[in-house]
Amino acid sequence: MECWCLSKRKPWLYWLLMIHTHMVVWKIQGDCIEEERKALLEIKDSFIKLYNSKMDNFLPTWVDYGGDCCEWERVNCNATTGHVTDLSFYYLRGMIGDNMEFGSKLWPLNVSLFLHFKELTSLNLSYDYLDEEIMKTELERLSSLKKLEVLDLSGNRDIDNDILPSLKTLTSLKVLDLSHTSLNGNFPTNGYKCIFFVFLFPN
Numbered sequence: 086m087e088c089w090c091l092s093k094r095k096p097w098l099y100w101l102l103m104i105h106t107h108m109v110v111w112k113i114q115g116d117c118i119e120e121e122r123k124a125l126l127e128i129k130d131s132f133i134k135l136y137n138s139k140m141d142n143f144l145p146t147w148v149d150y151g152g153d154c155c156e157w158e159r160v161n162c163n164a165t166t167g168h169v170t171d172l173s174f175y176y177l178r179g180m181i182g183d184n185m186e187f188g189s190k191l192w193p194l195n196v197s198l199f200l201h202f203k204e205l206t207s208l209n210l211s212y213d214y215l216d217e218e219i220m221k222t223e224l225e226r227l228s229s230l231k232k233l234e235v236l237d238l239s240g241n242r243d244i245d246n247d248i249l250p251s252l253k254t255l256t257s258l259k260v261l262d263l264s265h266t267s268l269n270g271n272f273p274t275n276g277y278k279c280i281f282f283v284f285l286f287p288n
């Protein structure tokens with residue numbers, strides 16, 4: 086009723102309120118970088134395509150309509166810049182009730198999608214059934230993320246020594262977890278400039 090009166094008698098006030106409301110909505114959506122929001126949804130989609138079932142409990146906060154992706158589960162942003170800084174995909178299968186029928190189906194993750202997150206400092210891909218064939222060639226793309234300091238690849242059994250050349254290009258890394266993978270032998274420390282902590286092979 087209040088609104089009806091306003092629009093009837095003081096149309097300018099009504100329009101002012103409308104404009105104000107639109108600005109508020111714009112600002113809320115503006116809190117999360119659109120390019121990053123789209124990339125997150127693409128990553129979610131690629132996982133859904135792979136398993137193609139039982140998706141109700143899978144990243145339920147990651148939705149396509151509006152909203153601030155900085156508020157989504159497993160995502161952290163820098164409060165000042167609004168850019169995504171931390172992403173955790175830790176054991177995504179666990180969210181859809183991991184079971185035997187999934188077997189060792191590998192996730193053909195498009196590594197280039199992470200290049201949309203220019204401020205990314207930490208990426209957790211632990212226990213995600215990553216595909217060695219993709220990782221050994223694509224992982225080096227992450228080298229253009231100059232702020233990437235933490236990379237967790239632990240628990241990906243398909244990954245072996247073939248990823249080492251690609252890893253060598255990730256010079257901003259400070260923490261690299263390769264435990265519970267199929268890497269073996271000694272970790273070649275030559276050429277791995279800024280890696281301070283490497284967790285290896287406690288299989």
Ligand SMILES: *[C@@H]1O[C@H](CO)[C@@H](O)[C@H](O)[C@H]1NC(C)=O
Nearest residue numbers: 162163164165166167170204
């Ligand atoms: C957020 O980004 C600003 C600008 O790049 C930076 O100065 C600040 O340290 C960042 N905050 C955190 C918590 O990383």
Ligand SMILES: *[C@@H]1O[C@H](CO)[C@@H](O)[C@H](O)[C@H]1NC(C)=O
Nearest residue numbers: 124195196197198199200201
């Ligand atoms: C992988 O992601 C990049 C960056 O978003 C995109 O340009 C490319 O088309 C994607 N590749 C595939 C095979 O989907």
Ligand SMILES: *[C@@H]1O[C@H](CO)[C@@H](O)[C@H](O)[C@H]1NC(C)=O
Nearest residue numbers: 173175209211235236237262
């Ligand atoms: C990755 O996520 C798991 C589960 O939250 C956590 O235990 C692990 O420490 C994370 N890895 C890193 C390097 O922070």
